[in-house]
Amino acid sequence: MHVIDLRSDTLTKPTPEMRRAMAEAEVGDDVFGEDPTVNRLEEMAAGRMGKEAALFVASGTMGNLVSLLAQCGRGDEIILGDQAHTYINEQGGVAALGGIHPRIVPNEPDGTLDLLRVKAAIRSDNDHYPRSRLVTVENTHNLCGGAAITPEYMQALGIVARERGLRLHVDGARIFNAAVALGVDVKSLTADADSVTFCVSKGLGAPVGSLVCGDRAFIAEARRARKVVGGGMRQAGVLAAAAIVALEQMVSRLAEDHANARLLSAGLSELPWVQVEPVPVRTNILYFAVRHDSLDARQVTDLLAERGILMLRLGTNRVRAVTNYHISSSDIEAALAVFRSICS
Ligand code: TLP
Secondary structure, eight states: OOOEEOSOGGGOOOOHHHHHHHHHOOOOOGGGTOOHHHHHHHHHHHHHHTOSEEEEESOHHHHHHHHHHHHOOTTEEEEEETTOHHHHSSTTHHHHHHOOEEEEEOBOTTSOBOHHHHHHHSOOSOTTSOEEEEEEEESSBTTTTTBOOOHHHHHHHHHHHHHTTOEEEEEETTHHHHHHHHTSOTHHHHTTOSEEEEESSSTTOOSSOEEEEEOHHHHHHHHHHHHHTTOOOSSTHHHHHHHHHHHHHSSTTHHHHHHHHHHHHHHHHTSTTEEEESSSOOSSEEEEEEOOSSOOHHHHHHHHHHTTEEOEEETTTEEEEEOOTTOOHHHHHHHHHHHHHHHO
């Protein structure tokens, strides 16, 4: 059976070019700073993000963690959205490992944080309060339907943060999806940020890894934080080689994933028992609610799986589908045909 796996873009396997580059990669001990392929990747990543320096880490979770450990001390407070991956899906690592206190602001449906709410959440200097140190936003915003946050918003948020002496971190796990969807240079989404994490292991198809980017002083601190969480990876050039191919070859094709997500959204919207949110789909992530008299999300995802269509169930009636480079438009048509058959 041809399986159409829409559970995540993290499932993407390395391309033949990546496998070749991995096999041929020149390597060294990266903890000594001597892996030429990692060094090349880090330089390239910093350049793409418009920052001075970068650090290769094992995952997006590690990237966010070391970014925050490098910029906040114990008892410091970070302001982030109630739907943020860092708040919901990273085991509260910043609190568990860094003693960093999260201050939650509700995410708007478009993934942003209301600027007035951010301002109101920033603490005054008072012995009773933690110190507000940093604001973090996610772009694209996973749980807000893959929303792409604009350069204009980033600029405005940057002003709010700077005015009050706070730093700004971007969880840009899928920041290239945002740049492609908005038709902007990714630098315009990072210019106001002090630190950015982006992943090569999601839509860009590399097997492992994320990059943390910022100024040299920040990256030096992030490198220390990476070491203490056990993230010094030695001959990591075999992984960095795939990441370089990802950056060189896989960014512009993200537009195809977005087009396929729109195709899926349009097809699903025709079914009375499926409620796609939000419309229009902006990047490669799509959520829908099951509004069926006799089927819940588990039954729907089970029925789909029996027919080779894999989607991720969240809660009792929410389902997520993520397009990626393994998924073609004919796969989307095939998935829609299965949906229609479930309906009848
Ligand atoms: N997201 C994964 C799951 O953890 C939900 C997925 O399948 O979407 N930031 C954002 C916005 C993410 O979506 C993810 C992964 C991460 C950080 C963490 O990246 P990894 O999985 O590399 O630690």
